[in-house]
Each structure stands twice: as C-alpha cells, then as structure tokens.
Amino acid sequence: MITTLTINPAVDYTVKAPELRLGKVNRVEFVNKAAAGKGINVSKGVKNLGEETMALGCIGGDSGQFIVGRLKELEISSDFTWIQDDTRINMKVIDDLGHETKINQLGSEVPKEVLDVIEEKVIAAIGESEIIVLAGSLPPDCPEDFYQKLIKKIKEENNNVKVFLDASQAPLKLALEAKPSLIKPNLRELGEIYGKELSVEEAVGISKTLVEDGIEMVLVSLGAEGAILTTKEGTLKATPPEVEVVSTIGAGDSVVAAMAVAYLNDYKLEEMFRFAIAMSIATILRPGAEMGRLEEVNQYLGEIKIDKLELLEC
Numbered sequence: 001m002i003t004t005l006t007i008n009p010a011v012d013y014t015v016k017a018p019e020l021r022l023g024k025v026n027r028v029e030f031v032n033k034a035a036a037g038k039g040i041n042v043s044k045g046v047k048n049l050g051e052e053t054m055a056l057g058c059i060g061g062d063s064g065q066f067i068v069g070r071l072k073e074l075e076i077s078s079d080f081t082w083i084q085d086d087t088r089i090n091m092k093v094i095d096d097l098g099h100e101t102k103i104n105q106l107g108s109e110v111p112k113e114v115l116d117v118i119e120e121k122v123i124a125a126i127g128e129s130e131i132i133v134l135a136g137s138l139p140p141d142c143p144e145d146f147y148q149k150l151i152k153k154i155k156e157e158n159n160n161v162k163v164f165l166d167a168s169q170a171p172l173k174l175a176l177e178a179k180p181s182l183i184k185p186n187l188r189e190l191g192e193i194y195g196k197e198l199s200v201e202e203a204v205g206i207s208k209t210l211v212e213d214g215i216e217m218v219l220v221s222l223g224a225e226g227a228i229l230t231t232k233e234g235t236l237k238a239t240p241p242e243v244e245v246v247s248t249i250g251a252g253d254s255v256v257a258a259m260a261v262a263y264l265n266d267y268k269l270e271e272m273f274r275f276a277i278a279m280s281i282a283t284i285l286r287p288g289a290e291m292g293r294l295e296e297v298n299q300y301l302g303e304i305k306i307d308k309l310e311l312l313e314c
C-alpha cells in the first residue's frame, strides 16, 4: 500500500482562456474541476497504475466535501481530518500559446491539534504501508520543520518504510536532514534551496552529494527536457518524446506516483525511471490534474530515452 499525505489539498479549477488578456474579461473554453493537491494527485496516479493507496490530509467546507466525493468515485480510500475552514481552490489558466498560469491560494490554517491527529494517522498507517508519500506546500502557520519531524517519527517507528517527499523551499531544505528515501524537486526548486539558479550539471553534482549524505534517490525533473535520477548506482538522464501538451499540471506528481509503484514492485532502476517518465507523458496528454493510465504508460515506455550520465562512487 502507498499512503499519501496532503496537508494542504486543493480543488483545482483548470480553465482554457485562448487569449488570456490581463485586466480584461476573459471567456473560457472549458473548465476541469479536480480533487487535487500533490499527495492526492499521487494517490490518483497510484490507483490508475493498479496499486492500493490511502489518501490522508485535512479538508474543510464544500471543497472538502467535493474532494471526498470525487475520491470515492475514483475508488480511492481516504481518511481525512476535517477543519472548519474551506479547502483552498487553485486556479490554473491555460492559453493558446501553451502558457500555464497558476494561481494557488495559501490554504487554510490547520490548528495544532489537527496537525497532531494527522501525524498520528500517518504513524498508524505505517503498519500497512511500504511507502509513505508526503507532498505539497504546508498550510499557513504550519511549522516549516513539519516534514522533517514527521520523517524522523516515521523512521523511529519503522526504519523499513520508505518516505518519498515532494516539497519545496524551507520545508524541503529542513527535511533533507531527516533523509527521506526519495526527493523530487524540479530544477528551479532545487536551485531555490541552494540560493541560485542551477545548470543541469550543477544539479547532478548536488544530487550526488545528497545521495552520499544518505538520500537513496534524488529525482530532479526538468520539464520538457525530462529528468535526472541519481542513486548510489550513478546518474541516469531520461529524455521524453516531443508531444503536444494538453496540461502539465500534476506531471511531477505523476512521476512520484509511478516511482512509488515501480519501487513497490521491485523494478530495476532504469525501468523504474522509464516507467515514471512514461507516466508523466501519459499525464500531460490529459487535462487539468488528471493522471495518466497504465495502458497509456505502456504505450510510451519505448519512447523514453535513458542515458547513463556517470557512475557515482560511494
């Protein structure tokens, strides 16, 4: 079982406004409404790839009700903790030039008692979970070391459970000390925690250091350029085919979902990475935060080019 935690979920409204004009009335072509937030997206991806998943987190109001209802329809188990305030609504506006403008709310504050309950639920889920995915931003006023402390607690409880982390900024930087099993920043996010813009070569260097420091897998996503994956075995670079993108929203989450499914099923590293990048292609051909499906992933596996960049001596 792959358990996900989304401490700051969202309902995503993705609209297509062909010629987005600032300060004008924009009429939209379509609306896609989705139960989202990074961990929830990972659960949707895991389910589409045929594995069991449980979504944890906190939700509130009508948007919270929508998320619960949608996950039920998708047959995804969830055990959310309710808060008084509404779950946020995130707007994504896609135009004809392929720009994706994302307007993400900060989210509702989560009382300390609720954070404690959620932590307890994560710890309780360890028994039946091989992998726990912690993903997305933290809500306002949530301590920035939330992920760091939670990873430490999970490891104290059971050192065999794998923790995959998809976070950014201070929560990611602080969590590195707790040594999650996998991190998946994009190139910009990795640069942010080192205070500079990074080249891919610099990202490989940093990934090697992180692996030497005890993080098992560092996957840096590079948008249309693909991704790099560094482990003790070295660094692999995946290059996806050129495709006509529908929406890249949730592409990173789909990579995390597929890495988790492949890890659970003991895939060899190269096949795991190929599977994850094929999943991202299946996902970007779908609207909004819809995740790719297994049959589509299988269709793209052969089109992902994997190169070995170098061996890492640890």
Ligand SMILES: Nc1ncnc2c1ncn2[C@@H]1O[C@H](COP(=O)(O)OP(=O)(O)OP(=O)(O)O)[C@@H](O)[C@H]1O
Residues within 6 Å of the ligand: 185, 186, 221, 222, 223, 224, 225, 226, 227, 240, 241, 242, 243, 245, 248, 249, 250, 251, 252, 253, 254, 255, 277, 280, 281, 284
């Ligand atoms: N324009 C594109 N063309 C081909 N593949 C893409 C494109 N954009 C993204 N991808 C695929 O999706 C993967 C993840 O994308 P990206 O690096 O944008 O993640 P991200 O920034 O975490 O995204 P998000 O936060 O929206 O989930 C990439 O590694 C790549 O395989």
Ligand SMILES: O=P(O)(O)OC[C@@]1(O)O[C@H](CO)[C@@H](O)[C@@H]1O
Residues within 6 Å of the ligand: 008, 010, 012, 036, 037, 038, 041, 090, 102, 104, 135, 136, 137, 138, 249, 250, 251, 252, 253, 289
């Ligand atoms: O504001 P956060 O928590 O960083 O990201 C939230 C979010 O942008 O991430 C997903 C795509 O990865 C979307 O479904 C969602 O709206």
